Amino acid sequence: MSNSESMREAFERAVSLIGGQSEASRQxxxxxxxxxxxRLWxxxxxxxxxxxxLVPTLEKLSGVGRHELRPDLPDLFPAPVGGQSEDRREGDRRSSERRIGDRRLGDRRVV
Structure with missing residues (x-):
């Protein structure tokens, strides 16, 4: 996949995660x-x-990394060391903790 295709895909994914073009525009x-x-369209x-x-704001709103949104600008938005952003690693850690907690609750899961 070329840089332009990956940028477009990341941008579309960010807007979609926010809730679409109208919601992204409002936010x-x-x-x-x-x-x-x-203008967003x-x-x-x-x-x-x-x-x-818009890159830093869209990253904050959607969780899509700035290096994914604009890989053509590595001086401004470098890829994180280790391949994942700190926020994503933190989210993965919380998800695994949640799964462990769910296993402990068994059938007594509180919703």
């Missing part, structure tokens, strides 16, 4: 970015890459 506006749904479909100024 971006709440974070101080003047980005309409139409244009960047997704025509330019096929995330604007640099």
């Amino acid at each position: 971006l506006k709440a974070q101080g970015h003047a980005f309409s749904q139409q 244009h960047h997704l479909r025509v330019k096929a890459k995330c604007p640099v100024e």
Whole structure:
């Protein structure tokens, strides 16, 4: 997969995880970015890459790493050492703790 294809895929995944273009636009506006749904669509479909100024905010909102959103800018957004971001490793640790806790509860699982 080329850099441009991976950037487009990561950008689409980030917007999807946020809840779609409209929701992403609303959340971006709440974070101080003047980005309409139409402008977001244009960047997704025509330019096929995330604007640099949105990368940190989209990473925070969606969990998709900045190095995935813009791998063409390794000086600005370097890949994390060890292959995973700190947030993702922390999430994996919490998930495994949750699974262990669920096993301990057995059928007495509280929802």
